[in-house]
Amino acid sequence: MPETRTIERHRQETLLKTGALQHAIFNSANFSCIATDAKGVIQIFNVGAEHMLGYAAADVLNQITPADISDPQEVIARAAALSVELSTPILPGFEALVFKASRGIEDIYELTYIRKDGSRLPAVVSVTALRDAADAIIGYLLIGTDNTARKQVEAERAQLDQALQDRNAELETAKSLAEKANLAKSDFLSSMSHELRTPLNAILGFTQLLESGTPPPTPAQQRNLEQILKAGWYLLELINEILDLALIESGKATLSHEPVSLAEVMLECRAMVDPQAQKRGIAMTYPHFEFPYFVSADRTRVKQVLINLLFNAIKYNKPEGTVTVEYIPSPPDSIRINIRDTGRGLAPEQLAQLFQPFNRLGKEVGAEEGTGIGLVVTKRLVELMGGTIGADSAVGAGSVFWFELSLTTAPVLAMQEVAHAALSLPRVSDGAPRRTVLYVEDNPANLELVEQLIARRPDLRLLSAADGNLGIEFARVYQPAAILMDINLPGISGLEAMKILRADPTTAHIPIIALSANAVPHDIEKALQAGFFDYLTKPIKVPQFMDTLDMALKVPGPAVNKEPA
Structure with a gap:
């Protein structure tokens, strides 16, 4: 008998402990605990549910289902999603909240409860089917925890993501606008450089002619010429510096290492x-x-x-x-x-x-x-x-x-190759006949300047053409020893004319020197890569012009040099 009393005492203590645990669970304010019968009608509504949802237990027991205090649009959406997922029609309502649990499938989902005052409570709900000894469903248990803080964090994160996306879009737009502005600035500078250099070429070119002409200028004239040259070269320096600075700041300056x-x-x-x-x-x-x-x-x-x-x-x-x-x-x-x-x-x-x-x-x-x-x-x-x-x-x-x-470290110099290249340069023999130089130029002042420079060379004659198409025809007919080509020409550009001459076997051997007011480094590099022998910018410097022309005249070619009519 004492042993029986001991067992009974342990049983009573266990029941009391279990009862205390159940009481603590059902009276916890930290989570809602809602139990229903098999049809979904609420039978248990704990203190946590009252605290979280604002209803008293008496307001809901034996009267409504959990679906009645849930967001109806979410319930409808959940029913539709489950119907697709499980390939069976599921009606919106309480069935949508417990369908998985009724099939023995673990189910935890997000749900928005509607409080008594009409406010909304985002919750995470865990659903379990309650069964009797015969494994028949006698009800359902829905345990919910407040999801407000998590939803708030997600909303803030979404706002930050959206703000970041908006900022990135703004930066991309600003970058695109800056690139377009830089391109427009570069094009403007290229155009303005050409427009400023063209008249400056005439000023400095003819002044150099006067300074070195025969008879020489008087002392007073020499002083005047020196002032013109000084101002002209200073203006050219200003144009070059502004162009150089603009190209560097726009990121278009290319440097080798x-x-x-x-x-x-x-x-x-x-x-x-x-x-x-x-x-x-x-x-x-x-x-x-x-x-x-x-x-x-x-x-x-x-x-x-x-x-x-x-x-x-x-x-x-x-x-x-x-x-x-x-x-x-x-x-x-x-x-x-x-x-x-x-x-x-x-x-x-x-x-x-x-x-x-x-x-x-x-x-x-x-x-x-x-x-x-x-x-x-x-x-x-x-x-x-x-x-x-x-x-x-x-x-x-x-x-x-x-x-x-x-x-x-110092580079390895191939001295023998350099020496061989220097020895292989062709040399013009004494007493050679006059050779023709073709100048393709539409600006009269530039043409007259070069005419006077070539006139100082008894071994050369100048042939001129006012546009690219005529220059191509003259090159084919007269086979000049060298061609001076302006870039900005009426009709076709000097670059296009040069490519046509390069593609023609009868003119491909003729060295073509670009003579242009466009001094943008990128454009110069592009022209040289396209096939020009050299590229001189206006205003021309007479010694540099003559040296470049002499180098071009040394390029070997067919012994054909027809007299212009």
Whole structure:
């Protein structure tokens, strides 16, 4: 008997504990617990359900189903989705909420309850079928947890995603507009460069003719001509700098990266800079190379940077001053080029304004001409080559402008091939007959300038054509030794005319030199790749023009050179 009493006591304790657990579950405010009979009518509505949905248990027990307090549109949508998923018609209503559970399928889904006050409560609902000892369904248990916080996070995330998409769309639109603007700017600059260079070509070309003509100009005329040339070349420099800056800032400037010998580039710069220094009485000091330095850069642009900085050091120096160029290794793998002058120097506030467009420091105390663009272009070029640039200065102590570039190894030079190419250049024999040069040009002033230049050459005659189609016919008939071709021609362009001549076996051998006011680097590169022998920009420089023409005349071709009628 004592053993029986012990067992009964344990049973009573277990029942009490189970009852306590059930009481705790059904009275928890953290989740709703709704139990129905087999038809779906609510039989149990716990404290959590009352708290979450606003109904008292008395309001719903034996009166409604959970479908009656659920979003009707969601119930309809769930019935339709389950009908497709399970391939059986399911009516909207309570059946849609418990159909899976009634088939023994685990079912957890999102559902929006409608509170007593009409507000909405997003919930996650877990449904279980309640069965008796014979496995018959006697009801259903729906346990719900508040899904408001999760829904709020999802809504905020959706808003952020949408805002990000909108922002990306705005950025894409802005990028597209910027690209279109850059293209329009580039086209405008190309057009304006051509329009400005064409009349400037005539001004500088004819002035050079007058300066070097026979009889020579009088001293007064010579001074006037020098002033015209000075102003003209300055205007050309301004056009070039504005065009260069615009191309760099629009991202259209192309630079190569190759081993560049600083010693060789400096020798080339000295040939251009020293005459200017001598005119002003400026002493130039260059470094002695104990061993060659090669930098990874664009050779033409390195030369441009050096010339800009050297000319500035000369221009803004004091009378009888000095300019010193220094090379200083900058560990671990760079070299710094210093250009030191003995000019007025710059105050700290002036140093802070360096490298700004159209800000020419010191203009208020000096008479030197300048655009204020050169240093900006120089800075952009150095940075495009992966380098850095800066300046140090003090009033009365001069200035040091410097830039750094990365060092690289020296290239392997095929000297024998270079020598062989030089020896293989054709040579014009003495006493050769006059050779014909065809100039395809529609501008009378440009044509007259070249006519006068060719007239100085007793070994040449000039034949002209005013448009591309006529130029093609003249080239086929007269077989000139060389062709000068303007790019912007009436009818067909010079580029199209050149391609036609290249495709014709009777004219394919004739070297064609582009002579154009279009100085955009991309267009020049495109023309050279298309087949032009060389590309000269207007205004032409007479020595460069003659040298290029002489090189073209050395190109071998058939011994045919018909006299023009």
